[in-house]
Amino acid sequence: MVEAGTNVVVSGSGSAANPYVVSAEVPCEDVRACLSAGPGINFNQASGEISADVSGQAGNNLVVGPDGLYVATAGGAVLTGCGLDGDGTGSAPLVAATQAWPYPCSVDTEAGGVYCDSSGVLRSDPRPRMTFTSYFDERDYPDVPVPAAATTVIDSFTVNVTNPDPCRPAQVYTEREVDVRVVLPAGAGAGTGHGSDEMFYMRNTGTGTIVGAHAQATKFLPETFTLGPGATAPITLNATAGRGSGGAYYYLVNFVLRALIISL
Incomplete structure (x- = not known):
């Protein structure tokens, strides 16, 4: 005698022409209890859907596209204002917009400084x-x-x-x-x-x-x-x-x- 257990199906008579075939089927509901979400993963136990958990912190460029995860490049996404140039890509990194040094002395030894104040605003050397x-x-x-x-x-x-x-x-x-x-x-x-x-x-x-x-x-x-x-x-x-x-x-x-x- 061959008896099928839980989630097991037995077919056939056991003869050479009709051998026993044993198959097992595990319902999704039984598997979901074994799964849990970890860092970077969302898991809906009711529906069984697994998805990426994208951080909402400022500056995060990771997005979920129609064909998967991707990081948006800076090109076209960075808007430069006064004093900045470039788009943040490898070929055009963000840089300070400067002009040529117009004086006969050396910029390395004679130029003043640029500083950041307590409110994050750029400042020059003190006025004369x-x-x-x-x-x-x-x-x-x-x-x-x-x-x-x-x-x-x-x-x-x-x-x-x-x-x-x-x-x-x-x-x-x-x-x-x-x-x-x-x-x-x-x-x-x-x-x-x-x-x-x-x-x-x-x-x-x-x-x-x-x-x-x-x-x-x-x-x-x-x-x-x-x-x-x-x-x-x-x-x-x-x-x-x-x-x-x-x-x-x-x-x-x-x-x-x-x-x-x-x-x-």
Whole structure:
């Protein structure tokens, strides 16, 4: 006797002319319980359908086409905006849209930089800055005799100059003016100036008194120091007088200091 079991079919009589034929059939419902989905695979146990599980993360180019899985090429899919060129393919990769270096110096050693800020925007080197500031002072004195020695400092004017650039050092250039008012009795003489120079000298050869003799002397000087980023430094302007004779005296000094601060 030959007896068919579950999912087994037996046919034939067992003779040479009609041998037994044993076949087995397993329903799909029984097989589905043995299958499960893994990474990259979707499995519908109710229908038995197996499909690709395509990630939805940004930047994923994998798609399911009518004939299978494929990765879309960048060509035709990448739209370039200002500053970009190329389509992302091997023959035309994405590049920065640049132009030829038009200067006689080397781009390798003289060109500035391009940087990415905290919001993802491209930035260039800091912009150059130029600042111009003026300082003034006028001081009265109780008829002080002009010193006999030449270029004697009679008073000083000091101001603090600040580099407004938080990124780069600055060179400071100053325009300086000093105006000393003197009184010259008959036969008196006096010289005035600033720094180490006597800029004006006058002697009264008449018989009357000259009141308010003066000359506004000007100098333009580069400072001997460089101001660091955001740094402050004092600048002193000295008023001088000298070669006083015959009772010459001074009673007023005007100070003018103008600062040009350049950072490139």
